[in-house]
Amino acid sequence: MATSSQSSVEPGSNEVKDYICNACEDQNNVVTSADFYCKQCERLYCGNCIDPHGKALAKHTTFGRIEIDKWPVSKKVVDFLQICDVHKDHKIDQFCNLHKQLCCPQCVSDQHRYVLFSC
Known part of the structure; x- marks a missing residue:
């Protein structure tokens, strides 16, 4: 399981936010919804960050939201689902x-x- 794939879970909240862009989080510490997953990098990218990634690493396989079943399940989501209600x-x-x-x-x-x- 990729450790860089993350969903954010607000402390004290029952809400699990969707996958977040690892590049936005790393560069600007900003939470932006991810639209793509790169299999080779094991990282998530938003629509803005996927273009530079695609130009630099054109041979990488990326999956959009239409193929979200190919994205890894994040550890935070798994942990959240295992917590007693x-x-x-x-x-x-x-x-x-x-x-x-x-x-x-x-x-x-x-x-x-x-x-x-x-x-």
Whole structure:
């Protein structure tokens, strides 16, 4: 998984912002939505930054938003999806077969003590 692919997650927010342009972030510390992913660079680019990239590295394979299924899933998104909705400081790591529900350790302690399977 590419470490440079990132989505921004606002602290204390349930909102996951879309992928951000790595070049804008590196050069100007600006959050700009990415429109392209370069497979060789493992980096994301907005519409303005993809042109210089394409001129300098013409043989690289880039994927636009229409092919977003070829973009890597960012670690921040994966981490965000693993956080318990009820207990924000815990990760989901178990499944309650009785309630058919994913659980964090605190959920287990509070409500799902008897019928659990670890993920």
